[in-house]
Amino acid sequence: MIEVHHLNNSRSQRILWLLEELKAPYEIINYKRDLETNLAPQKLKEVHILGKSPVIVDNGKVIIESAAITTYIVDQYAPSDFTPNQEDEDYYKYLELMHYAEGSAMLPLLLLLYSSSLGENAAPLMDRIFSEIHLHIGYLSKCLGDNEFFFRNKFSGLDTMLSFVLEAAKISDSLKDYSNLIDALDRYQSRPAYKKALEKGGEYILGS
Ligand SMILES: N[C@@H](CCC(=O)N[C@@H](CS)C(=O)NCC(=O)O)C(=O)O
16 A cells, blocks of 8 residues: 655645545555744655655655656556556647646745745845746646646646645735636635545645
């Protein structure tokens, strides 16, 4: 059974959501952020040297990085029509968005989070950070268009991957100009599997 090494208020919540959607068997091993530093406890480094969450362990394999974990879980537990085949014309679009979530879209949102602790010292960075946030969130808004889901207009691992981007953007009020993304996030958060994952995962301030 998959072990999910799960940190409160973190990206591993979307992994729990995906597992719930796929009704895959899993076990949660909980870790709590340090109340002062907000960092993961040292114990997580015993699972993987980076000490970041999510990490999963399955059949002796230790896998980090949400996109790789998502791909692994989908390969193991999803029906064959859940993802495109490599020969499909839209396969690389799927791959692009799968990696885009962490590779590009999260960067300015994280810069905003880190620089907020610098107060006025961060002021010179703010225009650039917000223009990058709007570049990426605007791109996602275009990718979604009038659809309900990001890929072939049906639920996929792209929705769980991109949900964290939307949740992080909402916290900084960066979704307000993108009503289709606000609606998508509402829809995600209303799904029974999302709610069940929240119950199981515990504290997740981005989920409300
Ligand atoms: N790109 C990685 C990011 C992993 C990551 O930075 N996780 C954060 C939680 S959202 C973490 O473990 N932070 C705790 C720490 O850095 O100590 C992924 O998507 O899995």
